[in-house]
Amino acid sequence: MTTTLVVKVIKRVQRIINDKTGIIWPELELLEDFNDAIKDIVLHRPDASTINTVFDCTTSSSKQILPSDALRLVEVIRNIGGNVITSIDRSTLNATRPNWHQSDPTISIEHYVYDERDPKTFYLYPRPANNGEDAHQIEIVYSTCPADIEIDEASIKNGSSAITIPIDDTYSNAIIDFMLARAYSKDLGSAANANRSARHYQLYGNALGVKLQSDAMMMKEGA
Structure with a gap:
């Protein structure tokens, strides 16, 4: 369970950029940067x-499709x-079991x-069979991207929102650094801000x- 409040993260960023009232970097803009940070973290660290x-x-199919909310597979653990x-590496299986896609169905993958x-x-190898009248079940771990956090501007300003960050608290500093990089990239005409962003x-x-x-920072359109 996470304990770090989203508004606390935004407030800390505002203190660092010396814009506590949101004049240069409005609160809702920083919230967008927060949501982008979460997406980028999950991209690099599933x-x-x-x-x-x-x-x-x-x-009876070797091919399996992850749930709709999945980004990628992390691991298959066991047969329930x-x-x-x-x-197993595909090339190894292809070389040793060239007909593995047509293997006899079983409930012991x-x-x-x-x-x-x-x-x-x-x-999966061998192909899964039905387990009685039900589909065979396995335990898997997959990566997913949390939904965007939505907080109204007033709740950010007064710090009243109790919404916590959607990933582990240990990522809070990384989120802040991403947001600061994005904030300072708003004024790359300034050499100092360009260096801060980088x-x-x-x-x-x-x-x-x-x-x-070094040039991979996603700049906002029109920034």
Whole structure:
């Protein structure tokens, strides 16, 4: 459970940019930057927002489609009530079991195949069979993107909103650095602000443990 309030994050950003009244950077604009930060964090760190759930397999098909709210698969854990399911490289399976897509259906899945280039699809070997009258079930973990946070301007100004950030509290500093990078990018005509924007974006990348392109900061249209 997270405890960091969204309005606290926005207020902290306002203090750092010395705009506590929202004259240069309006509160709702900073809230947009907050929501963009969450999306970007989940893009670079899918483990920041995951769902562990029971998944109903598509019977007699090696190909499985993730739920509609999924961004990508993180891991397939086990057959419900049965053995673990391990990851296997597609080329290995192709070489050793060239007909694996036509394997005999079973309720004891052994392996899964996943390719990040096709993030919402994964494959099971052997093919799943019905478990009695129901679909065979497995336990999976997948990444999802939280819905945008919506807070009215007055609640941000007076700090009355009790909405917390939708990912773990440990990401709060990364969120702040992303928002500061975005805020300072509003005035790249200033060399000082351009440097501040680049510095906070680098700090953001360091916090996530990812390498970011120096020119990859997503600028707002018309900023």
